[in-house]
Amino acid sequence: MKVSSVGTLTILVLLSLAMSCQAQLKYGFYRGKCGFNDVEIIIRRIVAARFAKDPTITPALIRMQFHDCFVHGCDASLLLDGDSSEKMAIPNLTVRGYDLIDEVKDALEKACPGVVSCADIIVAATRDAIALAGGWPYAVQMGRRDGRVSLASNVDLPAPFFSVAQSIAAFQKKNLTTTDMVILLGGHTVGIAHCANFVNRLYNFNGTNDADKTMDPNLVTKLRTICPQNVIVNNFTSLDQNKYSSNIIDNSFYKQIIAKKGILQIDQSLALDSATKNMVTYLANGFNFQFLFNNAMVKMGAIEVLTGTQGDIRKSCRAINLP
Ligand code: HEM
Numbered sequence: 050m051k052v053s054s055v056g057t058l059t060i061l062v063l064l065s066l067a068m069s070c071q072a073q074l075k076y077g078f079y080r081g082k083c084g085f086n087d088v089e090i091i092i093r094r095i096v097a098a099r100f101a102k103d104p105t106i107t108p109a110l111i112r113m114q115f116h117d118c119f120v121h122g123c124d125a126s127l128l129l130d131g132d133s134s135e136k137m138a139i140p141n142l143t144v145r146g147y148d149l150i151d152e153v154k155d156a157l158e159k160a161c162p163g164v165v166s167c168a169d170i171i172v173a174a175t176r177d178a179i180a181l182a183g184g185w186p187y188a189v190q191m192g193r194r195d196g197r198v199s200l201a202s203n204v205d206l207p208a209p210f211f212s213v214a215q216s217i218a219a220f221q222k223k224n225l226t227t228t229d230m231v232i233l234l235g236g237h238t239v240g241i242a243h244c245a246n247f248v249n250r251l252y253n254f255n256g257t258n259d260a261d262k263t264m265d266p267n268l269v270t271k272l273r274t275i276c277p278q279n280v281i282v283n284n285f286t287s288l289d290q291n292k293y294s295s296n297i298i299d300n301s302f303y304k305q306i307i308a309k310k311g312i313l314q315i316d317q318s319l320a321l322d323s324a325t326k327n328m329v330t331y332l333a334n335g336f337n338f339q340f341l342f343n344n345a346m347v348k349m350g351a352i353e354v355l356t357g358t359q360g361d362i363r364k365s366c367r368a369i370n371l372p
């Protein structure tokens with residue numbers, strides 16, 4: 050190689066390094082960017098105040114991060130209002146917590162207008178809510194920017210009746226491994242599911258005229274009283290049926306699915322499918338679920354992010370900025 054081409058190569062490498070640095074998430078991204086205010090502390094205070102009144106904010110935010118990041122990347126596109134925006138798509142109908150994000154955004158716009166993205170607020174608030182509900186604290190990188198596109202027609206989230214193979218494929222599309230998937234579905238250690246998402250397992254599963262054989266019969270009996278046949282009810286039950294830990298971030302979800310007490314078909318399938326059952330056993334018997342869950346949330350929080358000069362910092366999380 051000639052000296053000049055080595056030089057060119059060096060410049061190219063340095064340039065691409067500089068570009069990738071600019072275009073990457075960072076720890077402490079907002080340090081010094083909001084006057085004397087600490088952005089992450091402002092967020093944490095508001096999340097803690099809400100959690101004290103309503104601990105179900107934790108599952109609401111965890112699911113919000115999942116739905117935001119899996120559709121069009123972690124760009125807060127889920128938050129945009131509109132007749133045909135993502136939040137109107139069927140799987141989003143029960144996503145909650147939008148008002149908490151608005152509350153945080155209002156406080157941050159007062160402290161330093163136009164600095165903190167809605168996409169970062171989702172990820173930071175979710176992190177704080179996890180630590181409040183028995184999870185372990187963790188650091189998240191920030192510097193996400195907000196997207197301008199939100200279409201219900203972009204929403205192709207995995208469905209509760211997906212097979213493990215279909216679900217693996219959906220996660221693979223986001224560069225998440227089977228292991229990441231099994232750990233992230235551990236998010237179902239908190240929160241609830243409405244009858245509509247599992248009633249197919251209770252009466253005439255897959256044309257058998259009976260309940261899903263992979264569900265514990267006592268659980269079938271219990272769920273039949275909550276979700277009567279052929280009646281549309283808004284009833285729900287805990288995704289983690291261990292009543293002492295239904296609202297706690299721990300590994301009991303895996304113990305429950307091993308005991309045939311998964312609520313969603315995909316949850317139960319994890320404990321049975323040869324591609325995932327060893328991982329389920331490992332997590333059910335281990336002591337590090339919280340640690341693994343945090344790492345998986347961080348990985349999910351980096352899916353297709355906008356950084357640098359891409360996208361915007363929205364003024365309101367519900368609307369794109371006016372030109
Ligand atoms: C194959 C993938 C997944 C499917 C099919 C799925 C499906 C569902 C369904 C149907 C519900 C019940 C919604 C309702 O009836 O109100 C639910 C709730 C929930 N999901 Fe998932 N989910 C998946 C992956 C994830 C992931 C990766 C996370 C986050 C790490 C997550 C977190 C949650 C949480 C926390 C709730 C409870 C929400 C609440 O209480 O409001 N899910 N999920």
Ligand SMILES: *[C@@H]1O[C@H](CO)[C@@H](O)[C@H](O)[C@H]1NC(C)=O
Nearest residue numbers: 221222223224351352353354
């Ligand atoms: C997955 O990784 C490939 C290769 O690095 C990249 O081109 C693609 O954009 C990534 N996809 C997502 C959804 O992050």
Ligand SMILES: *[C@@H]1O[C@H](CO)[C@@H](O)[C@H](O)[C@H]1NC(C)=O
Nearest residue numbers: 212254255256257261262314
């Ligand atoms: C449903 O029934 C079909 C046909 O009998 C069978 O091939 C399939 O494995 C069943 N699915 C489940 C989830 O049991």
Ligand SMILES: *[C@@H]1O[C@H](CO)[C@@H](O)[C@H](O)[C@H]1NC(C)=O
Nearest residue numbers: 274275276277280282284285
């Ligand atoms: C809702 O669930 C409760 C039990 O949690 C049950 O008593 C009630 O009948 C259910 N509602 C309907 C309309 O079936």
Ligand SMILES: CC(=O)N[C@H]1CO[C@H](CO)[C@@H](O)[C@@H]1O
Nearest residue numbers: 136137141142143144145147
């Ligand atoms: C059709 C429908 O019920 N859409 C809801 C989706 O979620 C948002 C935010 O909670 C609601 O405002 C919509 O009414």
